[in-house]
Amino acid sequence: MGFLDINNATKSYGSVQVLHEVDIEVEEGEFLVLVGPSGCGKSTLLNMIAGLEEISSGEIAIKGQVMNGVHPSKRNIAMVFQSYALYPNMTVGKNITFGLEMHGVEKSTRDAALGDVAKLLQIEQLLDRKPGQLSGGQRQRVAMGRALVRDPDVFLFDEPLSNLDAKLRVDMRTEIKKLHQKLGTTIVYVTHDQIEALTLSTRIAVMNGGYVQQLGTPKEIYDTPSNLFVASFMGSPSMNLIPVTVRVEGNAVYADTTTGDGSPAALAFAAPSEVLKSYDGKTITLGIRPEAITDPEGADRNSTHIQSVETMVEVTEPAGSDTFVTCTLGGQECIARMRADADVQPGQKMPFTINMEKAVPFDPETENRIA
Amino acid sequence: MAVATQDSAVRTGRATRFVLYTVLLVFALFYLLPLFIMLVNSVKPLGEITGGSMIALPQTWTFEPWAKAWSEAQVGVEATGLRPYFWNSIRMVVPAVLISTILGALNGYVLTKWTFRGATVLFGLMLFSCFIPFQIVLIPMARVLGEIGLAGTTTGLVLVHVVYGIGFSTLYFRNYYAAFPTELVRAAQIDGAGFFQIFWRIMLPSSGPIIVVCVIWQFTNIWNDFLFGASFASGSAAPMTVALNNLVQSSTGVKEYNVHFAGAIMAALPTLLVYIVAGRYFVRGLMAGSVKG
Numbered sequence: 001m002g003f004l005d006i007n008n009a010t011k012s013y014g015s016v017q018v019l020h021e022v023d024i025e026v027e028e029g030e031f032l033v034l035v036g037p038s039g040c041g042k043s044t045l046l047n048m049i050a051g052l053e054e055i056s057s058g059e060i061a062i063k064g065q066v067m068n069g070v071h072p073s074k075r076n077i078a079m080v081f082q083s084y085a086l087y088p089n090m091t092v093g094k095n096i097t098f099g100l101e102m103h104g105v106e107k108s109t110r111d112a113a114l115g116d117v118a119k120l121l122q123i124e125q126l127l128d129r130k131p132g133q134l135s136g137g138q139r140q141r142v143a144m145g146r147a148l149v150r151d152p153d154v155f156l157f158d159e160p161l162s163n164l165d166a167k168l169r170v171d172m173r174t175e176i177k178k179l180h181q182k183l184g185t186t187i188v189y190v191t192h193d194q195i196e197a198l199t200l201s202t203r204i205a206v207m208n209g210g211y212v213q214q215l216g217t218p219k220e221i222y223d224t225p226s227n228l229f230v231a232s233f234m235g236s237p238s239m240n241l242i243p244v245t246v247r248v249e250g251n252a253v254y255a256d257t258t259t260g261d262g263s264p265a266a267l268a269f270a271a272p273s274e275v276l277k278s279y280d281g282k283t284i285t286l287g288i289r290p291e292a293i294t295d296p297e298g299a300d301r302n303s304t305h306i307q308s309v310e311t312m313v314e315v316t317e318p319a320g321s322d323t324f325v326t327c328t329l330g331g332q333e334c335i336a337r338m339r340a341d342a343d344v345q346p347g348q349k350m351p352f353t354i355n356m357e358k359a360v361p362f363d364p365e366t367e368n369r370i371a
Numbered sequence: 372m373a374v375a376t377q378d379s380a381v382r383t384g385r386a387t388r389f390v391l392y393t394v395l396l397v398f399a400l401f402y403l404l405p406l407f408i409m410l411v412n413s414v415k416p417l418g419e420i421t422g423g424s425m426i427a428l429p430q431t432w433t434f435e436p437w438a439k440a441w442s443e444a445q446v447g448v449e450a451t452g453l454r455p456y457f458w459n460s461i462r463m464v465v466p467a468v469l470i471s472t473i474l475g476a477l478n479g480y481v482l483t484k485w486t487f488r489g490a491t492v493l494f495g496l497m498l499f500s501c502f503i504p505f506q507i508v509l510i511p512m513a514r515v516l517g518e519i520g521l522a523g524t525t526t527g528l529v530l531v532h533v534v535y536g537i538g539f540s541t542l543y544f545r546n547y548y549a550a551f552p553t554e555l556v557r558a559a560q561i562d563g564a565g566f567f568q569i570f571w572r573i574m575l576p577s578s579g580p581i582i583v584v585c586v587i588w589q590f591t592n593i594w595n596d597f598l599f600g601a602s603f604a605s606g607s608a609a610p611m612t613v614a615l616n617n618l619v620q621s622s623t624g625v626k627e628y629n630v631h632f633a634g635a636i637m638a639a640l641p642t643l644l645v646y647i648v649a650g651r652y653f654v655r656g657l658m659a660g661s662v663k664g
Binding site: 083 | 560572
């Protein structure tokens with residue numbers, strides 16, 4: 001039994017099922033991020049937790065109490081909306097305490113709670129203003145204040161940062177993370193931004209097409225994506241997916257591929273499983289993160305399975321902190337992340353080192369990871 | 372400044388402008404002429420009207436016709452002037468406007484934020500009431516008013532106007548609230564506000580422009596209505612419009628044109644006042660929702 005239990009919850013509109021048997025247990029103090037492309041059902045799931053949408057089947061429980069059919073205001077949850085949804089006719093102070101007022105909390109208690117929250121979020125000087133007079137970042141704080149003041153069991157965030165400009169978004173991201181570390185609250189957070197998901201969460205549920213594709217810690221999701229969708233959705237630039245042929249030689253397993261000019265190259269798997277060996281002679285998809293392909297000096301020194309492939313540099317894209325280098329492997333464009341000062345020139349032929357400890361094989365038929 | 376406008380703006384020829392303004396001026400004068408004649412003749416003794424030109428300014432200024440129209444003229448059986456009928460109209464228009472506006476706001480709120488199966492169809496049917504000609508419902512309406520004992524009363528007229536007004540007021544509020552962010556309603560729900568709390572505390576305070584539009588529209592229509600007034604509230608319960616007609620149409624005695632003019636202006640004043648006070652919100656309210664912000 002978790003703190004927030006989502007038990008085989010489904011959602012259908014008429015005959016269209018938009019959410020298929022979602023099963024997630026959230027522990028107290030966890031920061032769960034639901035991430036996926038638009039239309040994947042993540043916001044629907046959040047609204048079902050909030051009680052704004054009915055659950056078609058299954059159940060959702062908070063602190064062991066089944067919440068099906070319970071009114072949103074009686075679930076002891078608070079929600080931060082994408083548009084912030086501040087009441088335009090009320091001052092910031094009124095906005096924050098409106099929920100307490102509706103729950104029949106006395107004025108003196110309300111004012112004390114307002115003072116605490118305003119101090120925590122540093123919005124004391126804004127309390128008498130109307131939402132229309134605030135900047136985007138300030139509105140965001142007020143919206144969080146409105147959620148915090150209720151001291152709810154679960155916080156729900158619905159893409160709260162997507163209306164902010166790039167710099168403010170990064171700042172607010174850090175701030176939300178700080179707040180979570182300080183208060184230790186349970187948070188369910190919806191976003192389509194995979195970086196937000198990786199940076200904020202303690203666990204991530206990657207969703208697509210109404211299914212939870214993978215549920216795990218950011219590291220699990222990033223290092224061992226369970227299928228091709230998760231592999232390509234999480235990470236930027238996304239994982240390189242190269243067609244290779246499996247070749248078993250005794251205990252060693254090789255991935256045979258070609259370089260840019262068509263000459264053959266063989267990459268030895270770090271710790272081949274028995275299942276992988278059964279793919280002998282078949283073509284599979286090999287997923288390699290850009291940072292696992294580097295120049296020889298930038299290779300991970302702790303890795304015992306560095307493989308080198310000589311191929312041509314096609315394009316270099318200096319991005320300040322890194323340089324992205326495009327080459328061709330197995331007939332596919334491949335992006336390598338190198339140090340900013342790596343000495344590479346387009347057209348130059350050089351050794352690319354591949355960290356095979358980080359390579360993930362996928363079955364191209366089922367699109368699932370070969371365990 | 373002049374340089375900037377000449378260089379940057381699209382230039383219209385001087386001659387074109389001259390013609391344009393002249394034509395506009397002529398039209399403006401043409402439309403103002405009736406008002407001018409009404410005002411001028413309402414402050415003249417009757418002799419000056421019957422004996423001379425209607426357009427001339429009065430030689431003797433007198434407010435006698437105004438006083439007479441207000442409190443002495445023979446409208447009904449008694450020589451009461453228009454005063455009691457003016458109050459009849461006020462007693463009719465104020466509750467009718469308030470009730471139809473509040474009901475329209477509630478309808479709009481439900482149709483956009485608490486939608487149910489068939490909401491669109493229901494809204495379509497309500498819109499239909501905007502296009503039903505008054506004449507069609509006269510007989511059924513008279514029958515209903517008779518059945519519930521409101522025939523010939525101001526209360527009956529209020530009911531008729533509320534029923535007719537709901538179509539338009541619902542249309543206004545539904546379209547206004549359709550652009551109102553639903554997330555606000557959801558946030559209020561999570562905050563624990565109920566159906567009416569959300570309506571009073573969140574929706575209505577943000578509905579200023581559309582309330583003004585609705586009030587102006589309803590006030591003008593209900594105040595100016597003649598057909599329902601004449602059909603359902605004759606005699607001492609008649610509204611201003613019917614009383615004015617009775618005053619002007621009276622077949623006994625001399626036609627006192629100056630008194631008629633004064634009476635006509637009195638009948639038109641409240642709507643004029645509403646336009647002057649709230650007119651700028653009218654345009655703003657009609658535009659609201661079409662442009663964001």
